[in-house]
Amino acid sequence: MNKFRMSDYVILAALLLIGFVCLVPILNAIAISLSDKTAAAMGEVVFLPKKFNTAAYDEIVKEGRFFRAFGVSIRRVLLGVSIGVGLSVMMAYPLSKSPRVFRMRNVYMWLMVFTMLFNGGLIPTYLVVKNLGLINTIWSLVLPGAVSVYNTIILMNFNKGIPASLEESALIDGANPLQILGAIYIPLAKASIATIALFTMVHHWNEFFLGKIYINTLDQQPLQTYIQGLSVTLTTQQMANMTPEEIIRKLAVSNVTFNSAKAIVSMVPVIIVYPFLQRFFVTGLVMGAVKE
Amino acid sequence: MRSVKNEIYYNAMMVIGVGFLLVFSIVPMFGVIIAFQDFVPARGMLGSAWVGLKHFNRMFALAEVRNVIRNTLVIALSKIILNIIVPVSFAVLLNELKIIPVKRVVQTVVYLPHFLSWVILGIMFTNIFSYTGIVNQVLGLFGVPPQMYMISNGAFRGIIIGTDVWKTFGYGAIIYLAAITNIDPNVYEAAAIDGAGRWQRIWYVTLPSIQSTIVLMSTLALGSVLNAGFDQIFTMYSPLVYATGDIIDTYVYRMGITKMQYSFSTAVGLFKSAISFILITLSYTLANKFADYTIF
């Protein structure tokens, strides 16, 4: 096994190729974003920028709208993570108790699983959000999906693994469950909580659909919703429905370099947390999917 | 150790989260009644006329619904199958690589796409598959005339399935890698002493060891037979590829919102939810029975 054989080279080459293929779209987008507009649109750009320039990035900085949407997304992530993770932490603890200790436990559990399996659909949910007066507020992006049943279950399973003896001595000392959660469970579950926090963050950062439905004004739009709106491809049918001025305007905003630059910049936060993510998600995934 | 005092605390800790679920998930479920009505917004859910199964009958009579269901099944099943084969193959291959730093780098790179949004990837893949994109340039070297793949019914499904595999295979492999790490190194050594070559080792040691994980993941995937990936298709499709790329979720969205067929779209959505519900329950029951798997 110590000798490097022909087949080892083949495997090495295959894996390097696979790794490279995973980067192709990103490298291509970076190259396009740094290229001349016309060269990019003409398909002259592969992995190296043609007529290198940063005009697309300058334009993003100037535009204002991009960073306003960026700001909305940051706020959404902060609120979404703190509320979502807070609720999961709160709920995972009582749910990790057996029905003998917490009689209502299975009722709650079934209710939660049911909401995971079945939903009322877009329109009824919209009506609820609307009637609560949340339309066009940041809360419409945060509250409807605030409880992640999946994350709660991951955390609950982790909590189940914490020895009961730790808790029992504290109970005898007269601590209440809230204190036990704070003093025993949260410190022990730090890694799991970090995992779901990172997952929640990525989810809120990447989600675009709620922004499309619940947000009415441009200055409240989260980043992915904003970018999705840009990349709408124009079909002839749509063009037929638009006035010439509209088409010209639309085509002017849907330009390849500019959009690629926006895609690249919007990836930055994910890339920044990616090293942390990578530390945690292996455990997180194995915990959540195969609990043996 | 049951204590009423503690239970009060437990219930209190549940109350906010469950409240959110009641408001945002349970209450809207009552909205599915419009699937059995001719819902007129001005009259509301209480004032609209009841029509029984009219919308469901219409749904089964419409060729486009059949087409949408077919697309959903083809895309979802292809994804399910490939998203097991490719990650397993990759995990096995990666396990054969003995240069640890390279292994790390490859892992870092292949996990990344999982965390990127379809909105962003949609832009990138549109670039790549565009008339002047990389794919046409590379194929052009072999004399293949350029095509507009994103709007071609012949290519669209392939793109959807392929890019989904591209996005998820690395991340999906983690679970198999974890299973492979659990294999006792002595077994490999014993196999080597017996004169087993690399492929024999893979075939007789590695694969059987992760067989149970493969079976489990396949069973769990059964629940997503009707989930062909809304976000992905929504950000990549266009009316030109409805014939092959329109799936139940995108169809429900367009019917319900753009075309204002509120009752009809709710009926189609309800149909999908009901089937999915049955499939998921079935898959978990199977997983529980044969793999001793429980989620809660």
Place this chain on the structure above:
Amino acid sequence: MKNRISILLALAMLLSLAAPVVAEEPGYQRYDETVVLTTVKRTDPNAQFPEGDSLDNNVMTRYIKDKINVETKTVWEVDGTEFINKLSLDIVAGTLPDMFSLNNDDYLVYRQLLDNGLLADLTDAYEDNANWYLRDTAASFEGRHFAPYTDNGRLMGIPTGRYGYEHNQLWLRTDILDAIGMKAEEVQTIADIEAYLTKAKEAFPDTVGLALHATDPLANYSVAYSADPIAHVFGATPHYWLEQEDGSITYGSLHPGMKDTLAVLADWYAKGLIDKEFPTRVGGGLTQAVTTSGQATAWFAPWWYGWSIVDLPKNVEGADVAVVNAPVNEAGEFVAPWPSPAGEVLLVSKDCEHPEAVVRVMNLEYDMHRGFDEEAATLYDESRNQNNPTYLDISWGYLFPTSGVNMEYSNVVPTFSHGIHALVDRGSQEGLATPSEVTEAINIGRFIAGEEGYDQYRGSYYSRYVAGEITDAENVKFVYPAYSQTTESMADIVPSLLTLEQQIVLQIILGQKSVDDYDAYVEQWYAEGGQVLLDEISALLGK
């Protein structure tokens, strides 16, 4: 020339067409208590308001508030492609805004709203309040555009007529014509065009020839770079629903003339007379770039295309354009399509307490924008000058509280052009309908005279002075559509049929398929839903 223009300007000021608006005139009554109208808008990404101004607080809304005490509140605004989706959510939630506009293509949405009883009856509001301008422009369409929006004799929306004369014309480069010794007037027939393209290519090998639409080379109406004028020579009217001599309904792209058209285009493409890379220029204004960069020697485009090529002289020194009604058919006629009678429509919610306020707002919008109220026009110009001077022009529909509903005379394109010619060439003001037209004409005149600081009117000059002038020339003959609204199945069937058609058209032009393969498409068209559409339209038209 310079002097004459200045004199004209003074004259124009004296002869201002504006008539003072008398208070309490019908349609101008002021409300004692402020009326607030809610509305929704399609985003205009280019709109820039002066500091402190916004959609609900700008020169026009202040004027309206001041005159009749009506305010507007924009509840939401989205990109045009998302508009119907948002509106749909409002419908389902029962919170329709007081007023909003729809395109003619959203006709089924209008039907849906009507069937749900969500629309206000505007008959009285319009009858009692519409000012002369609204009535006059409507009259120029002879009421044809009201028909689709009338239900049991009641007016359920205020539509605009879609004005005609926006068909494609042939745009040529005068600098190239000079170089190869041709005159624009000599380019008449298809053969003439071929001769021009051939000589242009020989003289300027770096050019690409005729620019062509990347995905829809034979489109229906007002689509720049579509070569549909060639199809018209052979009697075909692509994408149109037409009535045949026997009264039956047909689809224009099925006409045998399509094959002749494709034969010409395929031949030209093979000879290198058409931009070799035209199918790659999808999106991003790429085909436009080919024309403004000077690479294209000719292209088909409507009168408004002048605004798209203002940069041409910057890119190619001495470059200029001419517009001709070519190609003509054997009878010497230049056949052009006429559009659908209705354009956008303004609808009012049944919950709106003051539907008449909507009409009054419209009156004032045009008083200001068209300059019938001189004071208002001054305010408008002041606000406009605080900005990029073109901004209010691009986005006037966005600025209007009633959105993009554009009330115009059906023949505004040629009459305005004739008016400009009358003023600039002969010093007569008779042809100009509104004060804002007079201003525009004077500015174009100053551009022609080469006055400093008027280069921004180059686009207006090409479009209004050059191209618009010949849109109603004597030899122009119009083809009228038999039907132009949507039908029940159209949304489902048309996109795929259109794709089929565009595919085969592209393949034939590129030489990948032979012209005779078009017959297979025609058969396929009938089989894949075309017949259904013909039947639906025939039924709707009572045939």
